[in-house]
Amino acid sequence: MDAKKIMIFAGVALVLFYVITQPANAANAVQSLLGWLEDGAEAIITFMRNLFA
Template sequence: MDTKKIIGLAAIGLALYFVIADPVGSSNAVGAAGAWLQGVAQSFVAFLQNLFR
């Protein structure tokens, strides 16, 4: 097995462990990550709008 595949499987296993061990905490973490990505996207759009005015 190559290293990429081992790391990928380990990451999937770790994510599954956290979802099974603490589903509410995992849900909150995903929600926070989504809110952060939304903020990044909004900031990027605002930057582009100001750049091309």
């Protein structure tokens, strides 16, 4: 196995461990991430609207 596959496997295992052992915290982390992405998308949309207005 090469290093890339090992790192991907380790990352997936870590995420699964976190989701299984602390599901409420994992859900909060995902909600925070999605909220951050939503805020970023809204900021970009606002910028584009102001740029072309």
